[in-house]
Amino acid sequence: MSGHSKWHNIQAKKGKIDAKRGKIFTKLGKEIAVAVKTGGANPDGNSKLRDCIAKAKAANMPMDTITKAIKKGSGDMEGVTYEEIMYEGYGPAGVAMLVNVLTDNRNRSASDVRCLFDRNGGNLGANGCVSWMFQRKGQIVIQRQDGMDEDELMMKVLELGAEDFAAEEEVFVITTSQEDFSSVREALEKENFEFESAELTMIPDNTVSLSMEDAERVQKLVDKIEDNDDVQNVWHNAEFPEDFEE
Template sequence: MAGHSKWKNIQRRKNAQDAKRGKIFMKLAKDLYVAAKEGGGDPETNPALRLVMDKAKAANMPNENIERAIKKATGTLEGVNYEEIVYEGYGAGGVAVMVEILTDNKNRTAAEVRHAFSKHDGNMGETGCVSFMFDRKGLLVINRAGLELSEDDFMLEVIDSGAEEMETNEESFEVYTEPDQFKQVKEELIQKGYDISSSEITMVPQTLTKLDSEESRKVFKLIDALEDLDDVQEVYHNLDINEEEYEDYLS
């Protein structure tokens, strides 16, 4: 999962830039709407809503924006109906790409996603064409700063809590769980006093595809084009990211 971990670290830095344009808030509002629509507006009885609210607060989303999205979903405010869709396809070099969508206009969004694929040397495929290459996992990112335990001792605590794997980098530990164990592991680690900087259910590639610099840049452009679409919530891929190349591309 090392390639996935590296990409998520880069993506978090990019997300900070996106937030300045309001795109993160827009996507979080849609997530809040769907979670509240499906499970109710009370985060105490709706774990999915509680998870999205945590993400929204971590992104410094204003409380009134959070409350407005929930009220729309529960009928307190007039709103629109969103539909969840996953599009799949391939980028340059055969890189597998999955795109999670939340839209109130399926036809418009399908056309936008298809255009992004074709414009950047990719092609949108049929449902199921790449999803089998990914596993759904819970991901908890824990800050290393101030952690008194050794890495080995911390790993034992993580395993005891029910997690299945852990990765490390200079700033954090990344803990992976099965989706049905995600809530339990998160709550246990919080009770033990660990600083969880982010938590999410995500898609992790089983294998990574390594490309040369030119083809990698084509995939970078495709990912950016997809993420810039208002209805796109998440983009997953199995590109083996070269962090220096991507930082150079962003600059």
């Protein structure tokens, strides 16, 4: 079955996680703490927290760090209220971009994101200007291992409720609806599958193929935005050249 996301893009994201692990852990910790504040500290009764923990584990966040984030959300964040905001705009070459933010200061975040777009060849737009081009989906990436039967895995994940299964050279990419993400992920966890990544994401309906020059410009903007402490995720519909390297 055809996939909605190129492994190159997923691999590039993983490379950035490896390179900026400390900062990524801080952002994941904030996401976990917010999930705890909104739904409680028990993962059994808080599906959002379960999803956050799975995402953190896939990024190799240590369990004691995850536990500390849960405890922080349980009692050590009084006086700090984070607001989730989605900014929308266009990057170089007309690439549609969504910027997901958790912030305690809406004005600061809006100013920072706008400046980053303006200074790096982009244009921050109004709410709704590009979000209609994306669908919220679950995405689970499993590294290929010796002895894995591709057809057997495909049938398994489809029976579990996945919407799509893509076999790439190095990984299998499983796409689910937002509603079925947790149940599919948990069923695969019980069978001891290890994930390269497991998260709710925004998947574009169509992509924009980039030249090498435009790819460099888009990647520069993405990197600048992701470096902002308030930014949790950046999603876009760029399709990078196969030989593009960050």
